[in-house]
Amino acid sequence: MKLCILGFGAVGRGVAKVISMKKEEMKEKYGLDLKITAVTDTSGAAIYDEGLDPNLLLKIKEDTGKISNYPEYGISKISNMEVLHKVDFDCLIEVTPTDIENGEPAKSHILKAFNDKKDVVTSNKGPLALSFRELAESAKENNVQLKYEASVGGAMPILNFAHDTLPSCNIKSIFGILNGTTNYILSRMAKEGSSYEQILKESQEMGIAETNPAQDVEGTDAACKVVILANSIMNRDVTLKDVEIVGISKITQEAISLARNEGYLIKLIGEISEDTLEVSPRLVREGSPFAVDGTLNVATLKTDLAEDVTVVGKGAGSIETASAILSDIISIYKSKE
Numbered sequence: 001m002k003l004c005i006l007g008f009g010a011v012g013r014g015v016a017k018v019i020s021m022k023k024e025e026m027k028e029k030y031g032l033d034l035k036i037t038a039v040t041d042t043s044g045a046a047i048y049d050e051g052l053d054p055n056l057l058l059k060i061k062e063d064t065g066k067i068s069n070y071p072e073y074g075i076s077k078i079s080n081m082e083v084l085h086k087v088d089f090d091c092l093i094e095v096t097p098t099d100i101e102n103g104e105p106a107k108s109h110i111l112k113a114f115n116d117k118k119d120v121v122t123s124n125k126g127p128l129a130l131s132f133r134e135l136a137e138s139a140k141e142n143n144v145q146l147k148y149e150a151s152v153g154g155a156m157p158i159l160n161f162a163h164d165t166l167p168s169c170n171i172k173s174i175f176g177i178l179n180g181t182t183n184y185i186l187s188r189m190a191k192e193g194s195s196y197e198q199i200l201k202e203s204q205e206m207g208i209a210e211t212n213p214a215q216d217v218e219g220t221d222a223a224c225k226v227v228i229l230a231n232s233i234m235n236r237d238v239t240l241k242d243v244e245i246v247g248i249s250k251i252t253q254e255a256i257s258l259a260r261n262e263g264y265l266i267k268l269i270g271e272i273s274e275d276t277l278e279v280s281p282r283l284v285r286e287g288s289p290f291a292v293d294g295t296l297n298v299a300t301l302k303t304d305l306a307e308d309v310t311v312v313g314k315g316a317g318s319i320e321t322a323s324a325i326l327s328d329i330i331s332i333y334k335s336k337e
């Protein structure tokens with residue numbers, strides 16, 4: 001199976017690492033022979049139809065910052081669209097940055113791949129939160145697959161779990177912590193008694209929160225995941241503008257202490273049900289499945305037959321997120337056997 005990877009940041013590099021780690025295991029276990037035929041970043045691309053060396057890709061990116069410096073097969077200033085046009089591949093791995101204004105350039109990359117009859121695996125929330133139906137319909141019309149497990153909760157298994165493990169159940173609602181950065185900030189505020197501003201500053205210094213943390217702390221990132229879950233699992237037709245969003249930037253230490261005195265924690269919760277599509281700070285009981293610390297994500301699916309089923313896992317991280325991408329690649333490969 002030939003892969004074209006657009007974007008070579010934390011997730012793209014994670015994909016190269018897991019392919020390097022698991023290449024032989026994939027062959028032995030599933031008969032799956034993975035080849036990376038193209039990788040892009042903002043400098044250009046590396047393209048080789050016989051397969052690029054994942055370890056050399058990682059070394060070149062680490063040493064020079066530019067994938068276009070790959071010996072012999074590096075090309076500078078080639079656009080992603082040209083790469084998609086030129087390269088021989090079966091599956092696009094779309095891991096460029098999330099844009100929540102128009103979902104671009106990822107949306108165009110994905111639609112181009114579909115039109116060329118290629119499958120797509122992505123961790124990019126932007127196009128899914130803004131244009132879910134359009135993408136799903138295009139995949140269907142072109143008879144190809146769109147998989148996006150990594151876009152919600154990184155390595156927390158929820159989408160494929162709901163579709164493949166709970167197909168007998170009707171999912172009535174989903175309730176969960178869908179953003180690791182805010183959970184980290186709120187957990188530390190509860191444990192240490194420090195202010196929101198202080199913990200946010202330290203989180204930024206540690207690389208857990210972005211320099212511009214707005215998408216996380218104002219709840220937009222969690223809202224994108226609410227939209228993806230609603231459309232994918234609960235068959236809704238919604239976009240980001242349909243979600244009511246309140247972030248955590250106004251949560252005070254006093255509010256957290258008051259909650260603790262009563263046996264509660266404050267968490268940023270995403271809720272999807274028949275009449276609710278919301279992200280907001282809520283009280284959860286200490287000792288409940290939602291009392292998870294640090295950057296963990298957790299979600300409870302309320303079902304008609306199995307009652308409550310709760311999943312928990314790492315919401316982000318290079319290798320963790322790449323594990324979900326590799327699982328989607330394997331699932332596509334197996335579906336064609």
Ligand SMILES: NC(=O)c1ccc[n+]([C@@H]2O[C@H](COP(=O)([O-])OP(=O)(O)OC[C@H]3O[C@@H](n4cnc5c(N)ncnc54)[C@H](OP(=O)(O)O)[C@@H]3O)[C@@H](O)[C@H]2O)c1
Nearest residue numbers: 007008009010011041042095096097098123124316317321
């Ligand atoms: N990091 C996580 O744990 C995580 C978890 C779940 C989902 N996601 C999502 O996965 C995607 C990738 O995340 P990331 O953390 O890997 O991001 P990142 O570290 O910022 O990397 C983005 C990569 O895309 C490249 N890039 C930027 N604009 C591009 C363009 N127009 N065309 C081609 N390449 C472009 C960048 O090039 P340069 O290297 O040249 O700057 C970089 O290699 C995002 O949509 C993110 O929301 C991330």
